[in-house]
Protein backbone atom coordinates (compact mmCIF):
# COMPACT_ATOMS: atom_id res chain seq x y z
CA UNK A 1 0.00 0.00 0.00
CA UNK A 2 2.94 2.40 0.60
CA UNK A 3 3.66 2.83 -3.11
CA UNK A 4 0.01 3.46 -3.89
CA UNK A 5 -2.15 6.55 -3.69
CA UNK A 6 -5.87 6.72 -2.95
CA UNK A 7 -8.00 8.53 -5.52
CA UNK A 8 -9.94 11.50 -4.10
CA UNK A 9 -12.68 11.00 -6.69
CA UNK A 10 -13.48 7.28 -6.75
CA UNK A 11 -11.59 6.05 -3.65
CA UNK A 12 -9.65 3.31 -5.50
CA UNK A 13 -5.87 2.79 -5.19
CA UNK A 14 -3.43 3.60 -7.99
CA UNK A 15 0.37 3.24 -8.25
CA UNK A 16 2.25 6.38 -7.06
CA UNK A 17 4.14 6.67 -10.38
CA UNK A 18 0.80 7.30 -12.15
CA UNK A 19 -0.13 10.99 -12.27
CA UNK A 20 -3.76 10.16 -13.07
CA UNK A 21 -6.18 7.61 -11.58
CA UNK A 22 -6.35 4.52 -13.81
CA UNK A 23 -10.06 4.06 -12.99
CA UNK A 24 -11.59 7.54 -13.38
CA UNK A 25 -8.70 9.63 -14.82
CA UNK A 26 -8.75 12.13 -11.92
CA UNK A 27 -5.43 13.93 -11.35
CA UNK A 28 -3.57 12.34 -8.43
CA UNK A 29 -0.21 14.14 -8.52
CA UNK A 30 -0.58 16.97 -5.94
CA UNK A 31 1.52 19.52 -7.87
CA UNK A 32 -0.26 18.81 -11.13
CA UNK A 33 -3.62 18.94 -9.35
CA UNK A 34 -2.84 22.29 -7.72
CA UNK A 35 -1.82 23.70 -11.10
CA UNK A 36 -5.00 22.41 -12.78
CA UNK A 37 -7.17 23.86 -9.99
CA UNK A 38 -5.41 27.21 -10.30
CA UNK A 39 -6.02 27.29 -14.08
CA UNK A 40 -9.66 26.31 -13.50
CA UNK A 41 -10.09 29.08 -10.89
CA UNK A 42 -8.57 31.72 -13.17
CA UNK A 43 -10.81 30.59 -16.03
CA UNK A 44 -13.89 30.92 -13.81
CA UNK A 45 -12.86 34.42 -12.67
CA UNK A 46 -12.31 35.48 -16.29
CA UNK A 47 -15.74 34.14 -17.33
CA UNK A 48 -17.45 35.93 -14.43
CA UNK A 49 -15.71 39.16 -15.38
CA UNK A 50 -16.91 38.76 -18.98
CA UNK A 51 -20.49 38.25 -17.80
CA UNK A 52 -20.39 41.34 -15.58
CA UNK A 53 -18.79 43.74 -18.05
CA UNK A 54 -20.78 46.72 -19.26
CA UNK A 55 -21.31 47.70 -22.89
CA UNK A 56 -18.59 50.34 -22.63
CA UNK A 57 -16.10 47.80 -21.21
CA UNK A 58 -17.02 45.41 -24.01
CA UNK A 59 -16.43 48.20 -26.52
CA UNK A 60 -13.03 48.95 -24.97
CA UNK A 61 -12.04 45.28 -25.06
CA UNK A 62 -13.07 45.02 -28.72
CA UNK A 63 -10.88 48.05 -29.49
CA UNK A 64 -7.94 46.65 -27.52
CA UNK A 65 -8.06 43.20 -29.13
CA UNK A 66 -8.69 44.51 -32.63
CA UNK A 67 -6.06 44.21 -35.36
CA UNK A 68 -7.15 47.43 -37.09
CA UNK A 69 -4.84 50.38 -36.49
CA UNK A 70 -7.60 52.97 -36.07
CA UNK A 71 -9.16 50.81 -33.34
CA UNK A 72 -5.86 50.70 -31.50
CA UNK A 73 -5.38 54.46 -31.93
CA UNK A 74 -8.89 55.04 -30.55
CA UNK A 75 -8.05 52.85 -27.58
CA UNK A 76 -4.82 54.76 -26.93
CA UNK A 77 -6.65 58.11 -27.16
CA UNK A 78 -9.35 56.92 -24.73
CA UNK A 79 -6.61 55.70 -22.40
CA UNK A 80 -4.91 59.12 -22.42
CA UNK A 81 -8.25 60.95 -21.97
CA UNK A 82 -9.11 58.72 -19.02
CA UNK A 83 -5.68 59.30 -17.42
CA UNK A 84 -6.07 63.09 -17.78
CA UNK A 85 -9.62 62.89 -16.39
CA UNK A 86 -8.43 60.94 -13.35
CA UNK A 87 -5.58 63.44 -12.89
CA UNK A 88 -8.00 66.40 -12.87
CA UNK A 89 -10.35 64.55 -10.53
CA UNK A 90 -7.48 63.77 -8.13
CA UNK A 91 -6.41 67.42 -8.23
CA UNK A 92 -9.90 68.63 -7.23
CA UNK A 93 -10.12 66.08 -4.44
CA UNK A 94 -6.75 67.29 -3.19
CA UNK A 95 -7.90 70.94 -3.52
CA UNK A 96 -11.12 70.31 -1.56
CA UNK A 97 -9.16 68.55 1.15
CA UNK A 98 -6.72 71.50 1.27
CA UNK A 99 -9.45 74.18 1.50
CA UNK A 100 -11.56 72.45 4.11
CA UNK A 101 -8.73 71.30 6.32
Ligand SMILES: [Zn+2]
Pocket residue numbers: 007008009010011012021022023024025026
Ligand atom coordinates in the same frame (compact mmCIF):
# COMPACT_ATOMS: atom_id res chain seq x y z
ZN1 LIG B 1 -10.31 7.56 -9.43
